[in-house]
Amino acid sequence: MIAVELVKLVRSRRTWATIALIDALPALVAVLLAVTDLGPRPGTGPAFLSAVLTDGTLFPLAALAIVLPLFLPIAVAVTAGEAIAGEAQQGTLRYVLVRPVGRTRLLVAKLISIMAFVVLTVLVVAATAYVLGVLLLGNESVTATGPASVSGSSMSTPELVGRTLLALGYAMLCMLGVAAVALFLSTVAQSPLGAALGTMALLVASTLLLTLDAADVLRPYLPTRYWLAFVDLFRDPILWRDVLRGVALQGVYVVVFLGAAWANFMTKDVTD
Amino acid sequence: MTAERVIATEGLTKRFGRITAVDGVDLDVREGDVYGFLGANGSGKTTTVRMLLGLVLATSGRMEVLGRPMPSAGRQVLPEVGAMVEGPAAYPHLSGRRNLALFDAMGPGGGRRDRRRRIAEALDRVGLAAVDERPVRAYSLGMRQRLGLAGALLRRPRLLVLDEPTNGLDPQGIQEIRSLLLDLNRTGTTVFLSSHLLSEIEQLCTRVGVLDRGRLVLQAELAELRRPTGRVEVRTPDVEQVRALLDGVVEEYDATRLLVRESDPAALNERLVRAGVRVTALNSERRTLEDVVLEAAAASGDRFGVSS
Numbered sequence: 001m002i003a004v005e006l007v008k009l010v011r012s013r014r015t016w017a018t019i020a021l022i023d024a025l026p027a028l029v030a031v032l033l034a035v036t037d038l039g040p041r042p043g044t045g046p047a048f049l050s051a052v053l054t055d056g057t058l059f060p061l062a063a064l065a066i067v068l069p070l071f072l073p074i075a076v077a078v079t080a081g082e083a084i085a086g087e088a089q090q091g092t093l094r095y096v097l098v099r100p101v102g103r104t105r106l107l108v109a110k111l112i113s114i115m116a117f118v119v120l121t122v123l124v125v126a127a128t129a130y131v132l133g134v135l136l137l138g139n140e141s142v143t144a145t146g147p148a149s150v151s152g153s154s155m156s157t158p159e160l161v162g163r164t165l166l167a168l169g170y171a172m173l174c175m176l177g178v179a180a181v182a183l184f185l186s187t188v189a190q191s192p193l194g195a196a197l198g199t200m201a202l203l204v205a206s207t208l209l210l211t212l213d214a215a216d217v218l219r220p221y222l223p224t225r226y227w228l229a230f231v232d233l234f235r236d237p238i239l240w241r242d243v244l245r246g247v248a249l250q251g252v253y254v255v256v257f258l259g260a261a262w263a264n265f266m267t268k269d270v271t272d
Numbered sequence: 273m274t275a276e277r278v279i280a281t282e283g284l285t286k287r288f289g290r291i292t293a294v295d296g297v298d299l300d301v302r303e304g305d306v307y308g309f310l311g312a313n314g315s316g317k318t319t320t321v322r323m324l325l326g327l328v329l330a331t332s333g334r335m336e337v338l339g340r341p342m343p344s345a346g347r348q349v350l351p352e353v354g355a356m357v358e359g360p361a362a363y364p365h366l367s368g369r370r371n372l373a374l375f376d377a378m379g380p381g382g383g384r385r386d387r388r389r390r391i392a393e394a395l396d397r398v399g400l401a402a403v404d405e406r407p408v409r410a411y412s413l414g415m416r417q418r419l420g421l422a423g424a425l426l427r428r429p430r431l432l433v434l435d436e437p438t439n440g441l442d443p444q445g446i447q448e449i450r451s452l453l454l455d456l457n458r459t460g461t462t463v464f465l466s467s468h469l470l471s472e473i474e475q476l477c478t479r480v481g482v483l484d485r486g487r488l489v490l491q492a493e494l495a496e497l498r499r500p501t502g503r504v505e506v507r508t509p510d511v512e513q514v515r516a517l518l519d520g521v522v523e524e525y526d527a528t529r530l531l532v533r534e535s536d537p538a539a540l541n542e543r544l545v546r547a548g549v550r551v552t553a554l555n556s557e558r559r560t561l562e563d564v565v566l567e568a569a570a571a572s573g574d575r576f577g578v579s580s
Binding site: 003094096099101102270 | 322326365
């Protein structure tokens with residue numbers, strides 16, 4: 001079943017259309033930066049963007065920072081919201097289940113397929129951003145010692161690669177949290193659209209509450225609270241506090257919502 | 273529950289909230305049957321079928337399919353069951369062949385090595401052998417129905433569970449599917465056919481069960497239900513002459529037709545002809561399935577045969 005889900009993912013025209021759309025934004029930013037040469041000042045705007053003007057090899061990181069807070073979660077919410085509710089609406093869910101595919105196995109296969117989509121998207125975005133960065137923004141470093149960390153000190157290439165991988169892992173975990181919520185709603189909602197919108201509503205509400213001082217008590221528990229903590233991985237020394245809290249928080253979201261999705265789906269009457 | 277019973281349920285009940293959709297149903301489908309499961313739309317047919325396949329979970333009661341408990345043994349039972357529930361469904365952006373291959377690869381019981389051959393065979397059986405690579409989105413309703421059947425036949429199941437399989441087919445298509453099902457039945461496949469079309473059931477089935485408002489009001493051999501009633505139907509222009517001749521055994525009559533209580537039609541015919549009655553038709557009266565069903569459903573105080 002897992003293999004079938006992956007084949008469906010890769011062969012679906014929508015997968016590639018979504019990835020292309022997600023990829024378009026950082027590409028546009030790269031072109032604009034190259035043409036105007038107007039980067040945001042250090043400390044403002046999306047993370048890393050101020051650095052890329054001088055070093056195009058950093059652009060993949062900047063691209064991910066652009067894509068992670070909004071585009072990718074929406075794509076994940078739509079894909080995961082589709083998982084069960086979409087099959088139900090299409091009528092294929094009943095045929096999948098009588099094939100038979102176990103309900104737990106189906107959920108696991110769907111989750112793996114969603115994460116494969118995230119990995120695929122991140123890889124495509126990083127690869128195009130690297131190519132565009134080097135081509136349009138050049139790779140001449142201002143400092144002879146290599147790219148600088150957010151804190152201003154310089155980093156060696158292996159260190160940068162290691163930290164990038166850590167950051168990617170962290171981002172994936174955040175997306176897994178989104179996927180868990182959407183998958184749960186997908187087992188509840190009648191329509192895939194409902195599941196996707198429900199998930200997005202939660203994320204928007206969370207983002208909004210973060211800006212509200214009155215919601216201070218809720219803040220540490222909001223799903224999007226530590227999303228951008230991966231920037232801290234590029235400080236010198238690494239600022240672990242928010243990253244670790246983020247990992248713990250996302251872990252709780254994943255466990256709770258996947259558990260709820262499983263419990264709900266196992267006892268659900270499939271009547272679509 | 274003996275081994276030869278392919279489907280056996282005891283007190284199968286499903287409640288959705290306060291509504292009881294299926295109420296204490298005891299199904300008994302035996303190996304080699306073509307079982308016709310009749311009921312008006314909304315009588316609980318589909319819910320029962322879905323329970324048998326483990327899609328809907330029963331509120332109470334026991335079920336055995338192919339001699340094993342459902343839904344707990346679904347992983348062993350379902351690979352030997354071919355099913356079509358409430359119309360066919362497929363991934364619309366893929367071709368029919370691709371859909372069959374995808375579904376085959378999903379679960380157990382479908383070998384990869386002979387998949388291509390099995391798909392070709394199944395498509396051939398349902399009359400889609402020459403189907404091209406266009407996506408299912410572009411299929412007609414009849415083609416989708418045939419594809420759904422091909423999917424059910426793909427692994428040569430011991431039991432076929434079909435919900436309204438001739439929906440959307442033209443008369444030739446219906447005839448084709450009918451002979452296909454009879455063919456499969458001859459080679460040992462038990463067929464469980466759910467339908468609201470009496471004529472379809474009457475032409476295909478050996479046993480029938482009638483569901484009325486969630487209750488199984490009738491379950492019997494079709495031949496048993498349709499045995500001669502012990503009356504003979506006589507058609508003649510000389511109705512008055514016959515009444516005079518057969519005083520006391522004429523039970524009903526109208527302008528051209530009489531119903532006579534008589535066990536031997538040949539003797540009756542001889543007697544009438546000898547008396548100079550012009551007989552245009554004479555045959556033993558048999559009840560139609562419609563009569564039987566109307567009677568059974570009326571006994572439960574509800575209307576039957578209301579179909580959309």
